[in-house]
Amino acid sequence: MNDIHDVVIVGAGPVGIYFGMIIAKKNHSVLIIEKDSKENTGSKMDQFHLETMVFEKYGIPPPIEGTDEFITKFKWTSYYGPYGKYQQVMDYPVTAMRFQFFIQRLIKLAEADGVEFQFNSSFKDVISSEEMVTGIRVESDGEIKELFGKLVVDATGTSAIVRRALPDDIGVEKFKIEDEDKMYVIQRVIQWNNTDEPHPGTGEYEESISYLYYKTWVAPHFTPNANIFGGGQPGGYENTEKATEIFLNDVPFPPYTLLEEHRASTAYRRSPFSLVGDGFLCIGDSACMSKSFSGEAIESSWSASLIAVDVIHKFLSENLPLTMKNMWEINVLYFRDQGAKLAALLAQIPGAANTTKNDVIYLFRKNFIFSSRDFTSMWENLEMDMSFGRMIKIVWLFLWGLISRQFSKKALSTMLKYMKISGAIRKHYENFPEDIDDFDDWVKEAEILWNPVEKMRYTLED
Numbered sequence: 001m002n003d004i005h006d007v008v009i010v011g012a013g014p015v016g017i018y019f020g021m022i023i024a025k026k027n028h029s030v031l032i033i034e035k036d037s038k039e040n041t042g043s044k045m046d047q048f049h050l051e052t053m054v055f056e057k058y059g060i061p062p063p064i065e066g067t068d069e070f071i072t073k074f075k076w077t078s079y080y081g082p083y084g085k086y087q088q089v090m091d092y093p094v095t096a097m098r099f100q101f102f103i104q105r106l107i108k109l110a111e112a113d114g115v116e117f118q119f120n121s122s123f124k125d126v127i128s129s130e131e132m133v134t135g136i137r138v139e140s141d142g143e144i145k146e147l148f149g150k151l152v153v154d155a156t157g158t159s160a161i162v163r164r165a166l167p168d169d170i171g172v173e174k175f176k177i178e179d180e181d182k183m184y185v186i187q188r189v190i191q192w193n194n195t196d197e198p199h200p201g202t203g204e205y206e207e208s209i210s211y212l213y214y215k216t217w218v219a220p221h222f223t224p225n226a227n228i229f230g231g232g233q234p235g236g237y238e239n240t241e242k243a244t245e246i247f248l249n250d251v252p253f254p255p256y257t258l259l260e261e262h263r264a265s266t267a268y269r270r271s272p273f274s275l276v277g278d279g280f281l282c283i284g285d286s287a288c289m290s291k292s293f294s295g296e297a298i299e300s301s302w303s304a305s306l307i308a309v310d311v312i313h314k315f316l317s318e319n320l321p322l323t324m325k326n327m328w329e330i331n332v333l334y335f336r337d338q339g340a341k342l343a344a345l346l347a348q349i350p351g352a353a354n355t356t357k358n359d360v361i362y363l364f365r366k367n368f369i370f371s372s373r374d375f376t377s378m379w380e381n382l383e384m385d386m387s388f389g390r391m392i393k394i395v396w397l398f399l400w401g402l403i404s405r406q407f408s409k410k411a412l413s414t415m416l417k418y419m420k421i422s423g424a425i426r427k428h429y430e431n432f433p434e435d436i437d438d439f440d441d442w443v444k445e446a447e448i449l450w451n452p453v454e455k456m457r458y459t460l461e462d
């Protein structure tokens with residue numbers, strides 16, 4: 001029989017490696033399985049960014065300026081309404097990096113903490129015994145190997161391949177993250193043809209730009225005189241292409257040359273109702289932890305990792321089994337706080353989908369919901385700042401929008417409908433049951449609340 005590790009993690013993405021690192025720092029043995037070769041790990045995308053504060057918060061040294069990993073640091077993001085008008089500015093420090101270089105550095109940091117890796121090893125199957133996950137089978141060099149752990153962690157990203165292969169009695173939902181639950185992102189690297197001509201990115205506070213209505217953005221790139229020109233839409237890449245065309249028609253760019261194009265998707269789905277099962281944990285994209293206002297999931301998954309590791313450390317140290325019941329506190333701490341906020345944000349998406357160009361223009365012009373203050377608050381706290389005085393002002397602005405026909409009745413009624421559903425979902429998650437015996441009743445109620453929440457759909461007007 002093979003060695004038993006304390007924790008076996010499948011997937012050497014930013015979440016699996018971070019989770020492995022922090023559990024290894026607590027002196028538990030960790031093995032990470034990755035299907036790609038060591039050099040290729042992290043090649044799924046090129047450029048990404050993280051809030052600059054995460055390095056200190058999560059104990060990861062920031063990238064060093066001048067290295068291949070580091071692109072730039074910036075603090076200004078401009079949000080624009082339709083036609084590239086009505087600028088709203090967010091002051092929030094961000095660090096832009098190259099994903100593969102970052103992942104390679106994380107691997108080194110994890111190895112220094114004692115994490116073992118097995119690359120070129122693909123997950124095949126879950127091994128279980130007496131209704132508890134005890135290990136996995138992997139294919140490596142054409143051979144099937146059995147690996148055992150007191151805990152098996154699914155950090156395989158949107159494929160969620162381990163969670164989906166669980167036996168039925170482990171306690172975690174096995175759903176696939178379907179194509180209709182994804183946002184299809186096309187990132188183009190574009191180089192401006194005329195260096196002296198102003199272009200998106202050269203205006204005031206335009207270190208990064210988001211054209212929210214079109215789900216399109218312009219971000220810094222490490223190539224001289226170049227930018228990332230990105231866009232995402234639900235339903236498939238053809239919708240993203242269609243949206244890019246509409247965007248460029250409304251917001252024409254000066255001449256540019258397309259250098260590269262990358263395609264990838266992110267998950268827009270509710271998390272499984274339980275992150276833990278008997279001998280099992282899912283985290284990161286496999287557990288749908290993304291922030292729906294940006295599609296990003298690294299920081300939110302690291303935050304969930306900190307919660308999970310404390311609980312797991314406690315039981316491993318006492319040599320107690322990592323059953324669903326013992327790890328229940330992970331669910332309670334996660335879903336009552338961050339999980340509740342992310343669920344509430346996700347439930348609001350169909351409301352926003354029914355706003356027309358004119359509606360969005362009104363919100364930008366009147367400086368509410370789509371305002372500097374709201375964008376900053378969303379990034380900082382995962383929610384809008386809704387004091388009583390502000391609520392009154394917002395109600396008045398909506399009423400005025402209706403009376404003056406600047407905001408449509410349909411948009412308002414859909415927004416209100418989903419605000420109500422989202423509020424109820426948040427409250428329900430904030431009351432996530434402390435006692436595992438109350439879970440089934442909680443799930444029944446949660447299913448009823450999620451039922452009317454429609455999937456994301458393509459709604460851009462020509």
Ligand SMILES: Cc1cc2nc3c(=O)[nH]c(=O)nc-3n(C[C@H](O)[C@H](O)[C@H](O)COP(=O)(O)OP(=O)(O)OC[C@H]3O[C@@H](n4cnc5c(N)ncnc54)[C@H](O)[C@@H]3O)c2cc1C
Pocket residue numbers: 010011012013014015016033034035036041042045047048049050121122123124155156157158159161185187263264265266283284285286290295296297298299301
């Ligand atoms: C275009 C784009 C841009 C993005 N930009 C940002 C950003 O700027 N900031 C941000 O926070 N988020 C961003 N995201 C989201 C972010 O990439 C994900 O949330 C994050 O990578 C999730 O990390 P993860 O470790 O859960 O999964 P992944 O990063 O997907 O890693 C999963 C790992 O599991 C491995 N694996 C999969 N199947 C198997 C198997 N069968 N056996 C063994 N190993 C397996 C994979 O090879 C991979 O290495 C972006 C996403 C996209 C698509």
